[in-house]
Amino acid sequence: MDRRDAFYTSIPSFWDRLYGEEYALYDCLPLEQKDINLIREATNEIYSIYKKFNHMLKGVPDETCITLGFSEKALPFLKMALLPYETVIGRFDLIPTVEGLKVIEFNSDTPTFIRELFEVNGLVSKQFGMANPNAGEMEYLGKALRNSIFHCAKQIGVTGHPYVVFTAHEEDVEDRETMMFLLKVAQVKGATFVPLHQLQVDAGKAVYDGMGNKIDILYRHTYPLEALLEDVSDDQFPVGIEFMNLVKQRKVGMLNPVSAFLMQSKAVMAAIWGMHELRSPFFTEREHQIINRYFLPTYLDEAPFVERKERYVKKPAFGREGDTIEIRENGETLYAPTKTTYDHYVKVYQKYVELPKALVATEAGKKEAHLLIGSFIINEKASAFGYRAGEHITDNLSYFLPCGVKGGSE
Template sequence: MPEHEKARQAFYRTIPRFWHDLFQEPYALYDANILSDLEAQNIRQAAERITAIYDKAAPLLRSLPDETLLELGYPEQTLPFLRLKPLDTEGVIRRVDLVKTEQGYKHYELNADTPTFIYELFRVNGIAARHFGLKDVNEGCEENLQNAIRTAVRKLWPHHKAPKVVFTAHHDHEEDWNTAFYLGELFGYPHEIIPLQELKLIEDDGLYTPAGTRIDVLYRQTYPIEHLVDDKDEDGTAVGVELLKLVADGKLAMLQPMSAFLLQSKAVQALIWGLHTEKHDYFTAEEHRWIEDHFLPTYLDREPFLNGSLPFVEKPAFGREGDTITIFHSDGTPLKENSLRTYGDSLKIYQAYQELPSAAIQTPYGQEEAHLLIGAFVIGRHAEAFGIRAGSAITGNEAYFLPAGLQP
């Protein structure tokens, strides 16, 4: 084993429940990207402004008729629940994906419902930064995340009796399961970590633990709503829809709330961009400047790009991890595409292509050139931890985690 790989393994094995390797491939790099204080400030400012635009769009989305929501890609089964808003914020933990350009930070998409990259940025990044003699770019963010989870649980369960809180994920998915464990540990109050498949749903009654205790608050770390509504048990009962009925009836509280799922569709970017190009007074002059500064032109069809000279990207409205993304030349011929095509039948959106910047990174296989994507978390309304994924032109599951830090 090369010395660099020995050092990487030795370092990351000291961090409990961390998946420094995934699917038998390296994931966390033994390297660090050095940022300036100004860069960190600009990233957080961009993330807050972008999320504020989405939050401004949310009431408009809730006012739309069901037919229009279907045209924006929302599954029909979700329509009775899309207008639920149990908290004063649209989401608790959201991640904005950013690309650094000569014009500032542009916005790829918002992961509003079930964002990953949490443990890496709120805890592991700091351990790695200090190891390399740097200051953690996310110092203090973990405490703010903890407070946000605790506050959300209190607001979702405003009763004198302490709630039964359960964090859940697929037990056989190392990243999801250990992230759920981390969030439960951070929550700090009595709770259980229970595999998703072991939860028991009783129609019109409640959701229960394997021991028969009724659950009051469920944190589903990575159980996307668009998948949940299709889930059925062995007798054909639509258990996913029944779970959302429990939420709507006040028999179960859920994190993330349904308001976060409302903003998960990438078609929302097309709605926002359409209002911006019309100079619609739904957004203030300042908000229009934010959209111009940070959003990429996005549409529900490819026609606006075929008359120009710039490449564009086709994305599924509810796709994840680069799956089913294709980059096209301006004439509509494919330039690059992700080999995974899981979302082939999903509604597509079309966005101006903005190439990711690249940098040399140190990997177990030697030095490589990689494209850098910034993931910036917004907790409630405030920008918190952010970090870097290093990979190919289309960032997917195979991308590395590259720690980042500031000069002390």
């Protein structure tokens, strides 16, 4: 415990403990290069399916978007395209199975777990005498952020250096420090952090910081768009809708872009799987092979699993950290979460796959935990990845388990 605390306290402003509990483990999961290659290959191939599907979604009727779980408030903004790529920072959640890697979610709009994998994982792997599988990815992330800011500024007609603001809820240490990390990595001249509560939206005109300076580009990476659309002030002014109107009018730029939100609904996975089951000509034979290899059967109804007597997961189209996720069999609940924050969203039903287990070193000694891989796609390229270790449903109390490559150090 002393070694652990001494190591993590040497990393400035890192949340190695969350909710008063150990979060970052003083341990390092050994990997082989073939493991890394498989994760990167899966990430690139899964993203290629989402990208193609997202392009098609921009042309579907509004009723289809409603079916996929998007609210009516989102409809006027869903088809906007302001960047040459669908998301700047996205993260797939992957499960290693006997049949290979399977994707269970795509957090394309507001993924966290960024600083852990792009910076801290390398520090831990070095401490344990292993090579960092994410070496060089922090530099690539910085270039990707600058590239997205350049394209965003161009689309809204800003010349010269745009005024870029990174924002988050100031009281949430993980969200705040994630944005501070992105700000540091981006290295954009004049960019700054401004807490969400200090932002001012002037309907039809502009967005301002707490000092009254007009913001050109707002990076709201940890504030989900579905929550932003519902945001109202104390006097019932629709802050979120008016902000999005300014984005639509190109009076302010926003990152991640709306196209990232369009991929965020888990119901998209059900649509992709449904088209695959029907052997839709929309996907090429090669793309059908990718879907069959990496995707799990996913539906908007539980009937297929009940008929086949298969165990499945019931999850909301939008949600985070295992909240509102149930494990079910024959229509009966086997596991129910303590939190049901996202129960009002459209539900998705996905084949249940058991997470693999490993012994991990905690402050309380060795502990068996289930492993989940988080793998980032940054400007359409597979990037940093890493592991969460916890219960059979990964939640906000799951550990960050660093990983390294055996037989080397960097």
